[in-house]
Amino acid sequence: MIGMDEPLFQALFETEEERRPLTVAELNAEVRGAVERQFSRVWVEGEVVDFKQVGQKGHWYFNLNDGDASIKCVCWGGTNFRIKFKPQNGITVRLRGRLTFWEQRGELKLTVDSLEPSGEGALRAAFEQIKARLDGEGLFADELKRPIPFFPRRIGVVTSRTGAAFHDIVNVMTRRAKGVSILLAPALVQGEGAADSIRRAVIALNRHNIGLDHSNRLDVLIVGRGGGSAEDMWAFNDEALARAIRASEIPVISGVGHEIDWTICDLIADLRAATPSAAAEMVAAREEDICAAFTAYGERLGSIVTHRIRDLDFQVETLGSELDSSFMTTMQTARFRYQNAASRLSPAVLQQRITAARSQVDNLTTRATSAANTILQTRGESLGVAAAKLNALSPLAVLTRGYAIAETAGGVLRDSKDINPGDEIDIRLAKGKLKAEVLSTE
Numbered sequence: 001m002i003g004m005d006e007p008l009f010q011a012l013f014e015t016e017e018e019r020r021p022l023t024v025a026e027l028n029a030e031v032r033g034a035v036e037r038q039f040s041r042v043w044v045e046g047e048v049v050d051f052k053q054v055g056q057k058g059h060w061y062f063n064l065n066d067g068d069a070s071i072k073c074v075c076w077g078g079t080n081f082r083i084k085f086k087p088q089n090g091i092t093v094r095l096r097g098r099l100t101f102w103e104q105r106g107e108l109k110l111t112v113d114s115l116e117p118s119g120e121g122a123l124r125a126a127f128e129q130i131k132a133r134l135d136g137e138g139l140f141a142d143e144l145k146r147p148i149p150f151f152p153r154r155i156g157v158v159t160s161r162t163g164a165a166f167h168d169i170v171n172v173m174t175r176r177a178k179g180v181s182i183l184l185a186p187a188l189v190q191g192e193g194a195a196d197s198i199r200r201a202v203i204a205l206n207r208h209n210i211g212l213d214h215s216n217r218l219d220v221l222i223v224g225r226g227g228g229s230a231e232d233m234w235a236f237n238d239e240a241l242a243r244a245i246r247a248s249e250i251p252v253i254s255g256v257g258h259e260i261d262w263t264i265c266d267l268i269a270d271l272r273a274a275t276p277s278a279a280a281e282m283v284a285a286r287e288e289d290i291c292a293a294f295t296a297y298g299e300r301l302g303s304i305v306t307h308r309i310r311d312l313d314f315q316v317e318t319l320g321s322e323l324d325s326s327f328m329t330t331m332q333t334a335r336f337r338y339q340n341a342a343s344r345l346s347p348a349v350l351q352q353r354i355t356a357a358r359s360q361v362d363n364l365t366t367r368a369t370s371a372a373n374t375i376l377q378t379r380g381e382s383l384g385v386a387a388a389k390l391n392a393l394s395p396l397a398v399l400t401r402g403y404a405i406a407e408t409a410g411g412v413l414r415d416s417k418d419i420n421p422g423d424e425i426d427i428r429l430a431k432g433k434l435k436a437e438v439l440s441t442e
Contacts, residue, residue, distance in 0.1 A: 028103035035108065039099035044071075044110065045118055048087045062087060064095070064110065073097070075112035083115050084133075084239040085126035092119035096192075114192075116234065123230045123237075130239050130264055139246050139268055146251040146270045152219035152283055154181050156205040156250065158198055161186040165226045165255070165276035172277055177284035183208070183218060188235070189225035195238030198223065202244050202252070209250065220283060221248065223265060224255035224276045236263040245269055255279030400430045416441040 022030075046064035053060055057077030063070045073095070075083070087093055097112040117126040134140060155173070159165045166184060173180050185201035188194040202223065209217045223245065225233065235241070236256045242264045245252050254269035255276040266272040273279035405428040406413040413419060419438055427434040 024106075025103060028101065028106055032101035032103055035099050035101045041096070041098060042110070043094065043096050045092065045094045046071075047092050048089055051087050051089050060087065060112070062089075064093075071110050072107065073110045073112055075115065079113060080115075084130055085115065085117055086129060087115065088122075088125055091117065091122035091125055093122055094118040118231060120230060123234060127237055127264070130237060130242070131267065134239065134242055134264065134268065139242070144246065148251050148253065148271055148282070149219045153179065154183065154216070154218045155283055156208075156218040156221040157182055157184050158187050158201040158205065158221060158223045159184075159225055159276065160189045163189060163225060165189075165224055168226075168275075168277040169222060169280040172280035173284055176281070180284065190228065190232045190235055194235035195241050198235060199238070199241045199244045202241070202248055206249050218250050221250050221252045222255055222273075222276065222279045222283070223252055223269065224273070224279060225257070226276060227258045227261065233257050233261060233263060236265040238264070241265065242268045253279045253282060402430075404429050404434075 044064060046066045049063040049065045049070070051060070051062040055077070058080065059077050060073075060075040060080050062073050064073050093115055094117075095110075095112050095115040097110045097114075099108065100111050101108055117123045138144075157166060157169055159169075161184065170182065173182060183205070185205050187201040188197040202221065205218060205221055223236075225236070233256055236254075245254075245265065245268050251270045253271045253273055254263070254266045255273040255278060256263050256265055258275060271282065273282055407426045407428060408419065408423070410418075413425060419425065419441060421438050421440050423438050425436055425438060427436055
């Protein structure tokens with residue numbers, strides 16, 4: 001039993017002669033100081049009664065009742081906005097706060113700092129509130145679900161370091177996917193602060209991927225814990241955690257509790273597994289399937305090769321027999337054709353054909369020589385006529401008749417307006433050049 005503050009206790013029983021009477025305000029002030037020092041942090045569980053939300057700031061006022069006693073509670077608007085669950089009459093809650101004594105009214109109240117549901121009814125009500133809020137924002141939509149990599153090689157795990165869930169995941173991976181590496185981000189999985197611990201671990205694993213090349217990045221995250229009561233798994237219903245999972249750059253598999261257990265984490269994750277072991281099997285299944293497929297393909301390939309070799313052996317034997325028969329037929333045909341050709345190619349016939357061919361070649365040579373000479377003569381005459389025409393048109397031929405060409409750096413001078421007195425010009429003659437200075441222009 002907690003004793004009352006000694007000065008306060010003595011004041012209550014001092015005689016009138018020993019001390020003057022306390023005023024109500026003084027008494028209440030001393031009571032408040034004693035209460036707030038002794039009960040600065042308490043955990044209390046009870047049923048919500050007479051719940052009210054008051055004012056623009058939304059302060060909560062309610063009584064907490066356990067059937068035998070009741071205490072007034074207040075949760076200020078500046079605090080309750082962080083509480084994602086709104087209490088309802090008749091449900092059981094577990095809250096943390098501090099006792100205070102209102103001096104003006106002489107009332108004892110519990111100022112609430114945090115509040116969470118307790119008991120099946122409260123947990124269900126809180127679950128439905130959070131689910132409805134996230135669903136209303138479309139965060140459970142299938143189109144937001146990210147695909148799990150076909151063959152993940154690096155796995156991030158968010159769970160308790162000492163819990164059974166992590167050991168189950170390691171055992172499954174060791175047995176079925178020896179090529180997969182695991183990175184654990186340890187977190188609390190139940191009790192006060194568990195939701196924030198899990199959320200921070202998810203964020204930390206995403207930050208771990210920043211700056212890494214593709215081969216060293218985490219491919220998928222497993223978030224979960226083993227079975228337990230609804231209260232034990234309540235951390236996985238936290239709204240802030242759900243938003244962190246949806247914001248994760250790495251696909252998330254949720255493996256919380258047993259097959260019949262569903263949490264907000266299961267609903268918002270990219271893939272839900274019934275248990276942590278089932279989540280590990282989903283990741284490991286690809287490697288095991290691939291190994292099994294390779295084994296089956298190897299056996300099938302061996303069988304196909306064996307049958308193919310047998311077929312080829314039979315074909316070789318058949319082709320060998322056919323080749324022998326075909327070779328004999330071809331040899332007989334060739335011998336017959338040789339004998340026939342030899343009878344037709346006698347020396348007299350060959351000499352006659354050679355003489356005729358030689359006469360034909362001589363005739364063609366004579367005709368070709370005559371045609372070539374005719375073409376050369378005609379082309380020569382045409383070339384002479386063209387050269388004469390070209391020479392007549394040549395500027396140099398004009399120069400031989402006493403004319404000259406005046407040139408500047410810009411080209412041939414055609415107009416006196418293009419030159420000024422004092423400019424230098426070049427004068428091309430039939431033979432040689434002159435450099436002159438312009439005295440005047442007309």
